[in-house]
Amino acid sequence: MSPLQSVLNGYRQVPRHVIYLIVAQFFVQGINTAFFLLLNYYMAEEGFADYEVAEVLSYRFLAVFCLAFPIGLFIKGRRLKPFFYVATVATPVMSLVLLHAIGEGWTQVVNASAMLWGLAYTCMQITVLPFILLNARKEAHSEAISLSFLSFSGTICLIGIGNFILTQIDPAFFTEKRVLQGISVLGLTGAFFVSRIRVPEQLSQKVPFRKVLRGYDWGTIFKALTPTLIIAVGAGFTIPVINLFFLNVHGLPSDQFSLVGSLTFFLVAMTVAIMPYVRRSFGYKVAITFFQSASIFMLFALATTEYYAHLPFALGIAIGAYVLRQPLMSAAAPMTSELTMYYVGPRNQEIMSALNASVWSGSWFVSMKLFGWLRQMEFRYVSIFLITVAMYIVGVAWYAYLIRQYERERQGEHSEGERTKLKPVEAGNKSP
Numbered sequence: 001m002s003p004l005q006s007v008l009n010g011y012r013q014v015p016r017h018v019i020y021l022i023v024a025q026f027f028v029q030g031i032n033t034a035f036f037l038l039l040n041y042y043m044a045e046e047g048f049a050d051y052e053v054a055e056v057l058s059y060r061f062l063a064v065f066c067l068a069f070p071i072g073l074f075i076k077g078r079r080l081k082p083f084f085y086v087a088t089v090a091t092p093v094m095s096l097v098l099l100h101a102i103g104e105g106w107t108q109v110v111n112a113s114a115m116l117w118g119l120a121y122t123c124m125q126i127t128v129l130p131f132i133l134l135n136a137r138k139e140a141h142s143e144a145i146s147l148s149f150l151s152f153s154g155t156i157c158l159i160g161i162g163n164f165i166l167t168q169i170d171p172a173f174f175t176e177k178r179v180l181q182g183i184s185v186l187g188l189t190g191a192f193f194v195s196r197i198r199v200p201e202q203l204s205q206k207v208p209f210r211k212v213l214r215g216y217d218w219g220t221i222f223k224a225l226t227p228t229l230i231i232a233v234g235a236g237f238t239i240p241v242i243n244l245f246f247l248n249v250h251g252l253p254s255d256q257f258s259l260v261g262s263l264t265f266f267l268v269a270m271t272v273a274i275m276p277y278v279r280r281s282f283g284y285k286v287a288i289t290f291f292q293s294a295s296i297f298m299l300f301a302l303a304t305t306e307y308y309a310h311l312p313f314a315l316g317i318a319i320g321a322y323v324l325r326q327p328l329m330s331a332a333a334p335m336t337s338e339l340t341m342y343y344v345g346p347r348n349q350e351i352m353s354a355l356n357a358s359v360w361s362g363s364w365f366v367s368m369k370l371f372g373w374l375r376q377m378e379f380r381y382v383s384i385f386l387i388t389v390a391m392y393i394v395g396v397a398w399y400a401y402l403i404r405q406y407e408r409e410r411q412g413e414h415s416e417g418e419r420t421k422l423k424p425v426e427a428g429n430k431s432p
Contacts, residue, residue: 065362068293234391236367
């Protein structure tokens with residue numbers, strides 16, 4: 001069987017109800033990616049300074065940081081479909097409120113709606129992975145998780161190209177605000193696909209609140225969570241503001257950045273799609289540590305273009321490094337999620353998913369605050385981005401440590417299983 005056939009056959013094993021969930025996630029993720037591509041530009045046009053943009057983004061992350069852990073405790077042993085409905089309805093509604101408040105200059109409403117936006121998005125963010133692990137066969141887990149991650153890169157491709165085309169047609173009409181409003185309204189379609197999920201849900205075992213401290217393996221959880229925390233803090237200095245870097249350092253406008261983002265996340269989609277095959281063929285060491293290490297080098301190349309931004313080829317190098325860096329780092333993401341979920345075991349998976357969301361958002365909240373402070377102190381982007389490089393190196397080293405531990409445990413279980421199988425044979429040999 002060819003590698004392509006192996007990849008396609010793997011994705012055919014993903015059950016239909018999981019496909020419906022991922023399509024619903026696609027529409028919610030479309031709003032998230034549109035805001036990632038365009039919101040900073042819209043706020044800059046409305047007169048928000050870099051540190052003020054960071055302040056608004058930080059409120060969104062603060063909501064997730066504060067509420068993801070309680071939600072993770074609450075969903076244990078409960079149906080997850082109602083949370084999908086909340087995400088597919090509330091995320092578009094709060095997006096429209098946020099956009100209107102920015103245009104009107106209602107600072108308090110902007111901050112409040114950003115927090116509610118983050119809460120609504122979290123209802124999808126922390127529930128998809130537990131639903132997949134509970135309601136799909138283990139043989140389809142890698143492909144289902146990869147499809148879930150593909151929704152982010154796929155929507156960036158479509159929205160980036162769409163925004164570029166619309167801007168070319170009529171830039172005066174298709175402003176960042178109108179494009180964001182249109183995508184927000186379209187996001188309501190996700191609720192229809194949630195309604196198509198009609199399979200009886202497999203539920204995890206409920207943990208009573210009074211037994212929370214004893215109901216989970218906290219040492220294992222925090223060990224698995226540590227590299228996520230390190231990488232998330234570093235990523236918070238870079239990912240939410242990468243368009244500001246291209247705008248302020250290299251003068252790249254929003255329509256051109258959208259096009260670059262589309263190309264980048266098309267490559268992300270291609271690499272994420274083949275990662276289950278890469279993992280099965282070469283293991284987690286290649287699927288995670290090799291890809292992440294190559295991504296760190298590309299981020300270093302991207303950041304240092306600020307030193308020679310005045311030269312004509314600097315923008316080309318920055319774009320090239322960004323186009324390569326993002327697929328390399330994003331390709332490893334579904335595999336790190338799978339690894340950590342298997343590492344902590346079924347009892348801890350819901351809380352691990354919630355803590356992952358909480359750590360990412362909490363770290364980005366802290367990073368956005370620090371980024372705003374550093375920019376107010378007139379720190380250059382390159383200095384801030386190199387902090388990310390240093391933190392990524394530590395995080396990747398920790399993932400390498402987790403992989404070694406996980407593989408040792410699997411080898412130990414395999415050896416124990418082989419000994420168990422041999423016992424009846426040995427007993428038989430001793431019979432007269």
